[in-house]
Amino acid sequence: MTDTPLKLVIFDVDGTLVDSQAHILASMNWAFAALDMTPPSREQTLSIVGLSLPQAMARLVPEASAALNAQLVEAYKNSFADLRQRGESAAASPLFPGAIEALHALAAQDEMFLGIATGKSRRGLDHLFELHGFGPLFHTVQVADDHPSKPHPSMVLTCLDETGVAPENTVILGDTTYDIEMGRAGGIQAIGVDWGYHETDALTAAGAAMILSDFAALSEALDQIWGVV
Structure with missing residues (x-):
């Protein structure tokens, strides 16, 4: 045996x-709006779920400079945390x-x-x-x-x-x-x-x-x- x-x-x-997805979509929209950029579509955002943030942003905005990519990443992190702290339903x-x-x-x-x-x-x-x-x-x-x-x-x-x-x-x-x-x-x-x-x-x-x-x-x-x- x-x-x-x-x-x-x-x-x-x-x-x-x-x-x-509600949390991710809300955070992505907030991050792009914070930099006066048009947010990606729902389909575009969900297509990059699973990638690390720098790679995800690079796919969403391939023409972005390294500096802009870093700004988007930081804005997303801040928005994600902010939604949680404010008790938004999207953060559930x-x-x-x-x-x-x-x-x-x-x-x-x-x-x-x-x-x-x-x-x-x-x-x-x-x-x-x-x-x-x-x-x-x-x-x-x-x-x-x-x-x-x-x-x-x-x-x-x-x-x-x-x-x-x-x-x-x-x-x-x-x-x-x-x-x-x-x-x-x-x-x-x-x-x-x-x-x-x-x-x-x-x-x-x-x-x-x-x-x-x-x-x-x-x-x-x-x-x-x-x-x-």
């Missing part, structure tokens, strides 16, 4: 665990249905580690931890402050290093092509979700092993990937 190998599920945050960022139940179910398994790989800052993620109380469930947490932007595999590789879990026993769950591409670049399987900010066809094209329509299907999907019978 062999020991059950350790397993790791890495979660993206925005668009996967948390529906933060609710969990998607079934997310907390799925996290607790996985965390209850002795052989299972949980991780986070997010384009959010440490400050932004700490706010969500305070808001929803799920921080203690995670064994490894990677944020944009400490890594190159997705889809660079640095976050995934650090999760693997900190937990000691083998790549073949690790899966990432995400709603954007950046998550899927990051996972594949890090040598792990990736599962897409259809309730986030990128189209499912794009997730499949990026290499997602499967697409989930709700968190209730996550356990069975993991069993399928890991060949559990």
Whole structure:
């Protein structure tokens, strides 16, 4: 009889665990308005969710100088924090249905580690931890402050290093092509979700092993990937 190998599920945050689009859109609009610039469309803003802020701004305003890019990044950070401090409803960022139940179910398994790989800052993620109380469930947490932007595999590789879990026993769950591409670049399987900010066809094209329509299907999907019978 062999020991059950350790397993790791890495979660993206925005668009996967948390529906933060109202907060993101409000912050982006505020940041551009603060610099007397026309804000990007909703579709444009949601297309860059998951990227680190400098890379996100560079995609939204490719002609911007480095100085203007830095101003936009700082304005976004200030607006994001300001919305929270003023108690704006946009800052609520609710969990998607079934997310907390799925996290607790996985965390209850002795052989299972949980991780986070997010384009959010440490400050932004700490706010969500305070808001929803799920921080203690995670064994490894990677944020944009400490890594190159997705889809660079640095976050995934650090999760693997900190937990000691083998790549073949690790899966990432995400709603954007950046998550899927990051996972594949890090040598792990990736599962897409259809309730986030990128189209499912794009997730499949990026290499997602499967697409989930709700968190209730996550356990069975993991069993399928890991060949559990």
